[in-house]
Amino acid sequence: PSPPVSMSLEDSELLSFYSSQSLSHLSCLADAIDSLHPDLIVTAHKLVFIGDTLARLLSSSDLRAK
Numbered sequence: 001p002s003p004p005v006s007m008s009l010e011d012s013e014l015l016s017f018y019s020s021q022s023l024s025h026l027s028c029l030a031d032a033i034d035s036l037h038p039d040l041i042v043t044a045h046k047l048v049f050i051g052d053t054l055a056r057l058l059s060s061s062d063l064r065a066k
Contacts, residue, residue, distance in 0.1 A: 007015075058064045 007009050
């Protein structure tokens with residue numbers, strides 16, 4: 001752990017004011033990530049499926065490698 005930092009009253013008030021807003025926005029961001037996460041996984045799975053299919057079906061070995 002780092003040693004405690006001394007701060008002025010103004011800095012303390014400023015940090016106190018923005019800390020609640022930061023936590024609120026972080027919570028909103030976490031909620032947005034949670035709601036997008038399933039879509040992201042499905043989309044990524046579809047892309048992997050397409051890539052695997054192309055790798056199996058292309059006749060050119062150079063194209064399959066790419």
